Amino acid sequence: MKSELQFLRTIKTGKGLINLVHNLRKIRRKASVKGRKRSSLTQAQRESILAKTDSRCHVCGIEIDLHGFHADHVKTHSSGGEHKENNYLPSCQTCNSYRWHFASEELQIILKLGVWVKGKLLADSQLGQKIANEFVKHEMSVRKRRLANNAKSKL
Ligand SMILES: [Zn+2]
Numbered sequence: 001m002k003s004e005l006q007f008l009r010t011i012k013t014g015k016g017l018i019n020l021v022h023n024l025r026k027i028r029r030k031a032s033v034k035g036r037k038r039s040s041l042t043q044a045q046r047e048s049i050l051a052k053t054d055s056r057c058h059v060c061g062i063e064i065d066l067h068g069f070h071a072d073h074v075k076t077h078s079s080g081g082e083h084k085e086n087n088y089l090p091s092c093q094t095c096n097s098y099r100w101h102f103a104s105e106e107l108q109i110i111l112k113l114g115v116w117v118k119g120k121l122l123a124d125s126q127l128g129q130k131i132a133n134e135f136v137k138h139e140m141s142v143r144k145r146r147l148a149n150n151a152k153s154k155l
Contacts, residue, residue: 007105008112021109028103033080041071041088049088059095070096079103 007024011017041049049071050064057064058072072091075081078101091099099107120128 008109021106024103024106024109028079028101028106031080031103032078032101034078038077039083041085045085045088046071048085050090053090055090057092057095058089059091059099062092064090064092068093072096072099076101076103 007020008017011020046066046069050066050069052058055064055069056062057069069090070093071088072095073081074087074089081087102110117128117131121132122128
């Protein structure tokens, strides 16, 4: 697959970007390998994976420990990534859950969009204010749902 930069260079409109995001998702879903079993890592494998980054999340760099870290597939499980130590890097829970099963090209676009949005927030523009309000509204509803689910599971 082409790198994201090559893809983005062909885009000339917002609609084009939206189509690109849809197409990359379609490609990933088509290539998805289903029905493969996930196996768990041994304690020794987990220790060796964590040592690769000196107990830091490979995405954001936050300090993580042996019990709390997630072993993140470099090549995703759903795209055929193998259950081998060299296909894992340690990550924190947030980075691992947001990475989800996105293909590399999708992640590059998501990261670029995120950095661009951060610039809009810092510029205190109308667009930045609107994005901030919508994002906080979204986060609060996620938090509310999570709290409700936790309360339900304790009943
Ligand atoms: Zn992280």
